[in-house]
Amino acid sequence: MLTLTCPCCGVIAEETEFAPGGEAHLKRFGPGSSDDEFEGYLFARKNPKGVHFERWRHAYGCGKWFLAARDTNTLEVFATYKAQTTEPPADVIAKIKAKRPDWEGYK
Amino acid sequence: MSEAVSALSGQTHEGFVTVSEAGLVGMISIRSDLEAKGLAKALKAERLPVPGPRRIETANGRSIAWMSPDELLLICAHDEAPALTDRLAKALAGDHALVVNVSDARAMFTIRGDKADQVVMKLSPADIATLPEGEIRRSRTAQVAAAFWRSGESEISLISFRSVAGYVMGLLEVSAREGSDLF
Numbered sequence: 031m032l033t034l035t036c037p038c039c040g041v042i043a044e045e046t047e048f049a050p051g052g053e054a055h056l057k058r059f060g061p062g063s064s065d066d067e068f069e070g071y072l073f074a075r076k077n078p079k080g081v082h083f084e085r086w087r088h089a090y091g092c093g094k095w096f097l098a099a100r101d102t103n104t105l106e107v108f109a110t111y112k113a114q115t116t117e118p119p120a121d122v123i124a125k126i127k128a129k130r131p132d133w134e135g136y137k
Numbered sequence: 138m139s140e141a142v143s144a145l146s147g148q149t150h151e152g153f154v155t156v157s158e159a160g161l162v163g164m165i166s167i168r169s170d171l172e173a174k175g176l177a178k179a180l181k182a183e184r185l186p187v188p189g190p191r192r193i194e195t196a197n198g199r200s201i202a203w204m205s206p207d208e209l210l211l212i213c214a215h216d217e218a219p220a221l222t223d224r225l226a227k228a229l230a231g232d233h234a235l236v237v238n239v240s241d242a243r244a245m246f247t248i249r250g251d252k253a254d255q256v257v258m259k260l261s262p263a264d265i266a267t268l269p270e271g272e273i274r275r276s277r278t279a280q281v282a283a284a285f286w287r288s289g290e291s292e293i294s295l296i297s298f299r300s301v302a303g304y305v306m307g308l309l310e311v312s313a314r315e316g317s318d319l320f
Protein backbone atom coordinates (compact mmCIF):
# COMPACT_ATOMS: atom_id res chain seq x y z
CA MET A 31 0.00 0.00 0.00
CA LEU A 32 1.21 3.48 -0.86
CA THR A 33 0.86 6.00 1.97
CA LEU A 34 1.39 9.69 1.25
CA THR A 35 1.56 12.72 3.53
CA CYS A 36 -0.24 15.66 1.97
CA PRO A 37 2.01 18.73 2.43
CA CYS A 38 -1.01 21.05 2.07
CA CYS A 39 -3.12 19.74 4.96
CA GLY A 40 -0.70 17.41 6.76
CA VAL A 41 -2.96 14.38 6.59
CA ILE A 42 -1.28 10.98 6.24
CA ALA A 43 -3.51 8.92 4.00
CA GLU A 44 -3.39 5.90 1.76
CA GLU A 45 -3.44 5.89 -1.99
CA THR A 46 -7.19 5.74 -2.60
CA GLU A 47 -7.69 9.19 -1.06
CA PHE A 48 -5.48 10.68 -3.76
CA ALA A 49 -5.71 11.03 -7.52
CA PRO A 50 -2.49 10.45 -9.49
CA GLY A 51 -1.41 13.18 -11.90
CA GLY A 52 1.50 11.55 -13.70
CA GLU A 53 5.09 12.70 -13.95
CA ALA A 54 6.11 15.88 -12.14
CA HIS A 55 8.35 18.74 -13.24
CA LEU A 56 7.40 18.63 -16.93
CA LYS A 57 8.40 21.61 -19.00
CA ARG A 58 5.56 22.82 -21.15
CA PHE A 59 6.13 23.28 -24.87
CA GLY A 60 3.30 25.24 -26.44
CA PRO A 61 2.90 27.60 -29.38
CA GLY A 62 6.19 28.33 -31.15
CA SER A 63 7.85 25.06 -30.13
CA SER A 64 9.08 22.49 -32.62
CA ASP A 65 6.99 19.43 -33.48
CA ASP A 66 9.47 17.18 -31.67
CA GLU A 67 9.35 19.28 -28.51
CA PHE A 68 5.57 19.39 -28.56
CA GLU A 69 5.30 15.66 -29.13
CA GLY A 70 7.72 15.05 -26.26
CA TYR A 71 5.75 17.32 -23.97
CA LEU A 72 2.51 15.51 -24.77
CA PHE A 73 3.65 11.92 -24.86
CA ALA A 74 7.21 11.23 -23.70
CA ARG A 75 7.22 10.17 -20.05
CA LYS A 76 9.78 8.53 -17.83
CA ASN A 77 8.81 5.13 -16.54
CA PRO A 78 11.57 4.23 -14.09
CA LYS A 79 11.79 1.24 -11.83
CA GLY A 80 13.04 3.14 -8.81
CA VAL A 81 13.18 6.82 -7.94
CA HIS A 82 10.41 8.85 -9.56
CA PHE A 83 8.82 12.28 -9.17
CA GLU A 84 5.05 12.47 -9.48
CA ARG A 85 2.09 14.81 -9.21
CA TRP A 86 -0.73 13.83 -6.86
CA ARG A 87 -3.94 15.48 -5.80
CA HIS A 88 -5.54 15.05 -2.38
CA ALA A 89 -8.85 14.42 -4.11
CA TYR A 90 -10.93 13.21 -1.17
CA GLY A 91 -9.22 15.54 1.28
CA CYS A 92 -8.14 19.16 0.95
CA GLY A 93 -8.33 18.99 -2.84
CA LYS A 94 -4.83 20.40 -3.41
CA TRP A 95 -2.14 19.29 -5.85
CA PHE A 96 1.32 18.42 -4.54
CA LEU A 97 4.44 16.56 -5.66
CA ALA A 98 5.93 13.35 -4.36
CA ALA A 99 9.31 11.67 -4.71
CA ARG A 100 8.99 7.93 -4.33
CA ASP A 101 10.38 4.57 -5.36
CA THR A 102 8.06 2.91 -7.86
CA ASN A 103 9.52 -0.45 -6.95
CA THR A 104 9.33 -0.45 -3.15
CA LEU A 105 6.63 2.26 -2.73
CA GLU A 106 8.96 4.04 -0.31
CA VAL A 107 8.10 7.73 -0.26
CA PHE A 108 11.16 9.97 0.11
CA ALA A 109 9.28 13.26 0.38
CA THR A 110 6.16 15.14 -0.58
CA TYR A 111 6.40 18.84 -1.35
CA LYS A 112 4.60 21.83 -2.80
CA ALA A 113 3.32 21.75 -6.36
CA GLN A 114 4.76 25.24 -6.93
CA THR A 115 8.23 23.77 -7.43
CA THR A 116 9.83 23.55 -10.88
CA GLU A 117 12.44 20.94 -9.99
CA PRO A 118 13.11 18.66 -7.03
CA PRO A 119 14.34 20.71 -4.03
CA ALA A 120 17.93 20.16 -2.91
CA ASP A 121 16.93 18.62 0.43
CA VAL A 122 14.74 16.07 -1.35
CA ILE A 123 17.60 15.18 -3.71
CA ALA A 124 19.94 14.81 -0.73
CA LYS A 125 17.48 12.57 1.06
CA ILE A 126 17.14 10.30 -1.97
CA LYS A 127 20.91 10.15 -2.53
CA ALA A 128 21.43 9.14 1.09
CA LYS A 129 19.02 6.24 0.68
CA ARG A 130 19.84 5.30 -2.92
CA PRO A 131 23.61 5.93 -3.41
CA ASP A 132 23.44 4.32 -6.87
CA TRP A 133 20.69 6.60 -8.11
CA GLU A 134 21.72 8.29 -11.36
CA GLY A 135 20.09 11.56 -10.32
CA TYR A 136 17.32 13.75 -11.59
CA LYS A 137 17.19 14.25 -15.43
CA MET B 138 -41.21 30.80 0.73
CA SER B 139 -41.07 27.06 0.11
CA GLU B 140 -40.76 24.65 3.00
CA ALA B 141 -37.15 23.62 3.63
CA VAL B 142 -36.66 19.84 3.76
CA SER B 143 -33.45 18.04 4.63
CA ALA B 144 -32.11 15.26 2.39
CA LEU B 145 -33.68 12.35 4.31
CA SER B 146 -35.97 14.14 6.77
CA GLY B 147 -34.18 12.84 9.83
CA GLN B 148 -34.25 9.14 8.90
CA THR B 149 -32.88 6.99 11.74
CA HIS B 150 -31.63 3.42 12.00
CA GLU B 151 -30.90 1.47 15.16
CA GLY B 152 -28.04 -1.01 15.12
CA PHE B 153 -25.15 -1.51 17.52
CA VAL B 154 -25.19 2.29 17.44
CA THR B 155 -27.78 4.75 16.19
CA VAL B 156 -27.28 6.41 12.82
CA SER B 157 -29.47 9.29 11.77
CA GLU B 158 -29.66 12.01 9.23
CA ALA B 159 -29.31 15.20 11.26
CA GLY B 160 -32.15 17.13 9.63
CA LEU B 161 -31.87 20.73 8.52
CA VAL B 162 -28.40 22.18 9.07
CA GLY B 163 -26.99 25.44 7.80
CA MET B 164 -23.61 25.33 6.06
CA ILE B 165 -21.65 28.22 4.65
CA SER B 166 -18.56 27.75 2.54
CA ILE B 167 -15.92 30.46 2.89
CA ARG B 168 -12.97 30.65 0.53
CA SER B 169 -10.26 33.13 1.31
CA ASP B 170 -6.65 33.58 2.25
CA LEU B 171 -6.99 32.21 5.79
CA GLU B 172 -4.19 34.47 7.00
CA ALA B 173 -6.01 37.61 5.79
CA LYS B 174 -6.80 40.17 8.48
CA GLY B 175 -10.16 40.93 6.86
CA LEU B 176 -11.29 37.34 7.32
CA ALA B 177 -10.33 37.24 10.99
CA LYS B 178 -12.14 40.52 11.55
CA ALA B 179 -15.30 39.41 9.71
CA LEU B 180 -15.45 36.18 11.70
CA LYS B 181 -14.67 37.91 14.98
CA ALA B 182 -17.69 40.15 14.47
CA GLU B 183 -19.73 36.93 14.46
CA ARG B 184 -17.83 35.71 17.53
CA LEU B 185 -16.08 33.03 15.51
CA PRO B 186 -12.38 32.13 15.38
CA VAL B 187 -10.31 31.21 12.32
CA PRO B 188 -9.59 27.53 12.98
CA GLY B 189 -6.05 26.18 12.54
CA PRO B 190 -5.24 23.47 10.01
CA ARG B 191 -7.68 20.51 10.18
CA ARG B 192 -9.37 21.93 13.29
CA ILE B 193 -13.06 22.38 13.96
CA GLU B 194 -14.02 24.92 16.61
CA THR B 195 -17.43 25.18 18.23
CA ALA B 196 -18.61 28.49 19.70
CA ASN B 197 -22.01 30.01 20.39
CA GLY B 198 -23.97 27.17 18.83
CA ARG B 199 -21.99 27.25 15.61
CA SER B 200 -19.01 25.29 14.37
CA ILE B 201 -16.32 26.41 12.01
CA ALA B 202 -14.06 23.92 10.29
CA TRP B 203 -10.78 24.13 8.36
CA MET B 204 -11.41 22.37 5.05
CA SER B 205 -8.29 23.21 3.04
CA PRO B 206 -5.54 25.86 3.04
CA ASP B 207 -8.03 28.34 1.55
CA GLU B 208 -11.42 27.08 2.65
CA LEU B 209 -13.53 27.10 5.82
CA LEU B 210 -16.94 25.58 6.48
CA LEU B 211 -19.26 27.35 8.88
CA ILE B 212 -22.00 25.16 10.35
CA CYS B 213 -24.98 26.96 11.86
CA ALA B 214 -28.75 26.80 12.21
CA HIS B 215 -30.45 26.31 8.84
CA ASP B 216 -32.68 29.38 9.11
CA GLU B 217 -29.75 31.54 10.20
CA ALA B 218 -27.58 30.69 7.17
CA PRO B 219 -28.93 33.16 4.55
CA ALA B 220 -28.56 36.25 6.75
CA LEU B 221 -25.20 35.11 8.12
CA THR B 222 -23.96 34.53 4.56
CA ASP B 223 -25.03 38.04 3.59
CA ARG B 224 -23.33 39.61 6.59
CA LEU B 225 -20.06 37.77 5.97
CA ALA B 226 -20.16 38.48 2.23
CA LYS B 227 -20.65 42.15 2.95
CA ALA B 228 -17.83 42.19 5.51
CA LEU B 229 -15.50 40.52 2.99
CA ALA B 230 -16.65 42.52 -0.02
CA GLY B 231 -13.30 44.32 -0.33
CA ASP B 232 -11.24 41.13 0.03
CA HIS B 233 -10.44 38.37 -2.42
CA ALA B 234 -12.93 36.02 -0.78
CA LEU B 235 -16.09 34.06 -1.46
CA VAL B 236 -18.98 33.26 0.89
CA VAL B 237 -21.70 30.88 -0.27
CA ASN B 238 -24.66 29.32 1.49
CA VAL B 239 -24.31 25.61 0.67
CA SER B 240 -26.86 24.34 3.21
CA ASP B 241 -29.06 22.76 0.57
CA ALA B 242 -26.14 21.12 -1.21
CA ARG B 243 -25.08 19.05 1.79
CA ALA B 244 -26.36 16.40 4.16
CA MET B 245 -25.28 15.76 7.71
CA PHE B 246 -25.41 12.52 9.69
CA THR B 247 -24.94 11.65 13.33
CA ILE B 248 -23.55 8.35 14.58
CA ARG B 249 -24.24 7.89 18.26
CA GLY B 250 -23.10 5.15 20.61
CA ASP B 251 -20.05 3.63 22.30
CA LYS B 252 -18.87 2.00 19.09
CA ALA B 253 -19.63 4.91 16.76
CA ASP B 254 -15.99 4.82 15.57
CA GLN B 255 -16.44 1.36 14.13
CA VAL B 256 -19.22 2.37 11.78
CA VAL B 257 -16.88 4.84 10.08
CA MET B 258 -13.83 2.56 10.34
CA LYS B 259 -15.54 0.05 8.09
CA LEU B 260 -16.28 2.67 5.44
CA SER B 261 -13.26 4.96 5.33
CA PRO B 262 -9.49 4.48 4.86
CA ALA B 263 -8.82 7.25 7.41
CA ASP B 264 -7.25 6.28 10.73
CA ILE B 265 -10.31 6.85 12.90
CA ALA B 266 -8.77 5.40 16.05
CA THR B 267 -6.21 8.20 16.22
CA LEU B 268 -8.55 11.00 15.13
CA PRO B 269 -8.19 13.60 17.88
CA GLU B 270 -11.07 15.52 19.36
CA GLY B 271 -11.47 18.88 17.61
CA GLU B 272 -10.06 17.65 14.30
CA ILE B 273 -12.16 17.32 11.16
CA ARG B 274 -11.07 14.63 8.74
CA ARG B 275 -11.94 14.88 5.08
CA SER B 276 -11.80 11.49 3.46
CA ARG B 277 -14.23 9.13 1.79
CA THR B 278 -16.88 6.67 2.89
CA ALA B 279 -16.90 3.83 0.38
CA GLN B 280 -17.09 5.65 -2.95
CA VAL B 281 -18.09 9.18 -1.96
CA ALA B 282 -16.38 12.12 -0.28
CA ALA B 283 -17.19 12.74 3.38
CA ALA B 284 -15.94 14.80 6.31
CA PHE B 285 -16.31 13.72 9.90
CA TRP B 286 -15.32 14.71 13.41
CA ARG B 287 -15.96 13.82 17.05
CA SER B 288 -18.91 16.02 17.90
CA GLY B 289 -19.49 14.77 21.41
CA GLU B 290 -19.11 11.92 23.87
CA SER B 291 -19.42 8.71 21.78
CA GLU B 292 -20.68 10.69 18.82
CA ILE B 293 -19.40 11.30 15.30
CA SER B 294 -20.90 13.80 12.89
CA LEU B 295 -20.46 13.23 9.18
CA ILE B 296 -21.10 15.51 6.21
CA SER B 297 -21.63 14.42 2.62
CA PHE B 298 -23.03 15.96 -0.53
CA ARG B 299 -26.81 15.96 -0.54
CA SER B 300 -26.91 14.23 -3.92
CA VAL B 301 -25.41 11.09 -2.34
CA ALA B 302 -27.25 11.26 1.00
CA GLY B 303 -29.30 8.13 0.24
CA TYR B 304 -26.14 6.21 -0.59
CA VAL B 305 -24.39 7.39 2.58
CA MET B 306 -27.40 6.49 4.74
CA GLY B 307 -27.34 3.03 3.16
CA LEU B 308 -23.65 2.67 4.01
CA LEU B 309 -24.13 3.79 7.58
CA GLU B 310 -27.20 1.62 8.14
CA VAL B 311 -25.44 -1.53 6.90
CA SER B 312 -22.20 -0.69 8.71
CA ALA B 313 -24.10 -0.19 12.00
CA ARG B 314 -26.17 -3.37 11.81
CA GLU B 315 -26.54 -5.36 15.01
CA GLY B 316 -23.88 -8.03 15.38
CA SER B 317 -21.49 -6.48 12.84
CA ASP B 318 -19.37 -4.56 15.34
CA LEU B 319 -15.63 -5.23 14.97
CA PHE B 320 -14.42 -5.42 18.56
Ligand SMILES: [Zn+2]
Pocket residue numbers: 036037038039040041088091092093094
Ligand atom coordinates in the same frame (compact mmCIF):
# COMPACT_ATOMS: atom_id res chain seq x y z
ZN1 LIG C 1 -4.41 17.49 1.75
